[in-house]
Amino acid sequence: MPIRRLTQQLINQIAAGEVIDRPAAVIKELVENSLDAGADRLDLDIEQGGQRLMRVRDNGCGIPRDELTLALSRHATSKIASLDDLEHVRSLGFRGEALPSIASVSRLTLTSCTADEAAGWRLRGDGHERFASPEPAAHPQGTTVEVRDLFFNVPARRKFLRTERTEYQHIEEVVRRIALSRFDVAVRLNHNGKAQFELRLADDAEAMGRRVAAVCSEAFLAESSRIEHAGAGMRLWGWLGAPTFSRAQPDLQYFYVNGRMVRDKLVSHALRLAYQDVLYHGRHPAYVLFLEIDPVAVDVNAHPAKAEVRFRDSRLVHDYLHRTLKEAIATRGVAVGSPAVA
Numbered sequence: 001m002p003i004r005r006l007t008q009q010l011i012n013q014i015a016a017g018e019v020i021d022r023p024a025a026v027i028k029e030l031v032e033n034s035l036d037a038g039a040d041r042l043d044l045d046i047e048q049g050g051q052r053l054m055r056v057r058d059n060g061c062g063i064p065r066d067e068l069t070l071a072l073s074r075h076a077t078s079k080i081a082s083l084d085d086l087e088h089v090r091s092l093g094f095r096g097e098a099l100p101s102i103a104s105v106s107r108l109t110l111t112s113c114t115a116d117e118a119a120g121w122r123l124r125g126d127g128h129e130r131f132a133s134p135e136p137a138a139h140p141q142g143t144t145v146e147v148r149d150l151f152f153n154v155p156a157r158r159k160f161l162r163t164e165r166t167e168y169q170h171i172e173e174v175v176r177r178i179a180l181s182r183f184d185v186a187v188r189l190n191h192n193g194k195a196q197f198e199l200r201l202a203d204d205a206e207a208m209g210r211r212v213a214a215v216c217s218e219a220f221l222a223e224s225s226r227i228e229h230a231g232a233g234m235r236l237w238g239w240l241g242a243p244t245f246s247r248a249q250p251d252l253q254y255f256y257v258n259g260r261m262v263r264d265k266l267v268s269h270a271l272r273l274a275y276q277d278v279l280y281h282g283r284h285p286a287y288v289l290f291l292e293i294d295p296v297a298v299d300v301n302a303h304p305a306k307a308e309v310r311f312r313d314s315r316l317v318h319d320y321l322h323r324t325l326k327e328a329i330a331t332r333g334v335a336v337g338s339p340a341v342a
């Protein structure tokens with residue numbers, strides 16, 4: 001075959017293959033966009049495990065009419081403009097790839113309204129490159145993205161989808177992670193018209209505890225201790241499951257670095273060490289933990305799916321986590337470091 005340029009659609013579909021592997025990945029991208037837009041309320045409607053429909057509605061800043069088409073174009077982002085921005089990026093997204101990728105493998109509708117607009121605008125896509133111009137649509141300030149028939153034009157991908165139940169569980173896990181990372185955001189999740197989560201803003205310690213119970217189970221809340229510790233230029237807080245609440249699977253482990261959920265080898269290792277003397281072999285601890293660290297001491301740009309981070313001083317972070325958690329487990333979280341929390 002002679003050398004040819006790939007079409008934009010094919011480029012987007014190839015990119016989609018890397019990031020959008022199942023409905024839950026769509027939810028993650030859409031919800032992250034909503035959070036980046038400053039939303040404090042998320043409404044998610046899912047049908048048939050996301051294969052038929054995923055709708056994410058937010059009350060964020062919205063997208064102005066003349067930027068709607070751009071939002072669906074590759075490498076178009078409002079979040080960074082320079083390398084310097086990239087180094088200080090605080091938003092969850094910045095690659096400008098998610099919406100065009102999703103739009104290339106689904107029937108996507110983007111409806112939005114900004115504070116400056118009297119009414120909203122809607123853009124529809126059918127999995128092809130071209131979009132008609134936006135049409136007027138009633139919408140309060142914020143954005144709704146509707147994704148129908150995911151992978152309708154990528155049969156190879158569709159074959160890898162599991163049952164409706166399994167795909168839905170992956171979506172729910174994504175929503176759990178987000179709900180734990182943003183107590184200041186209300187989250188409603190429906191599946192096939194039935195309410196699954198109905199989480200109100202949690203703005204005090206008690207409401208936060210209630211959210212943890214709703215998302216992780218009452219049992220976890222009852223058998224965990226609230227920890228809060230500052231040291232080595234970092235802050236660590238959250239809920240640490242008692243060794244008696246250990247699990248057969250590592251399925252209740254939430255660790256956030258500056259608000260971003262990570263699955264990091266160094267972090268897991270520090271946790272494993274901290275629990276090693278108090279857990280039976282083959283059992284896994286449960287925890288919801290938040291590490292806050294100077295953003296310049298951590299690189300979040302390490303991985304496209306953004307699950308990994310790179311710490312500038314990984315030894316320091318590892319030792320701090322290990323030491324603090326080990327002590328917290330030994331004292332069941334009481335009076336670890338300062339400041340203590342009621």
Ligand code: ADP
Pocket residue numbers: 029033034037058060061062063071072076077078079092093094095096097098099100142143
């Ligand atoms: P990225 O998030 O990496 O910038 P995306 O493809 O996910 O790339 O989104 C492209 C752009 O569309 C964003 O930079 C943002 O300006 C806009 N956008 C997407 N979703 C929303 C939303 N829910 N609310 C407001 N703006 C949005």
Ligand code: MG
Pocket residue numbers: 029032033092093094096098099
């Ligand atoms: Mg994004």
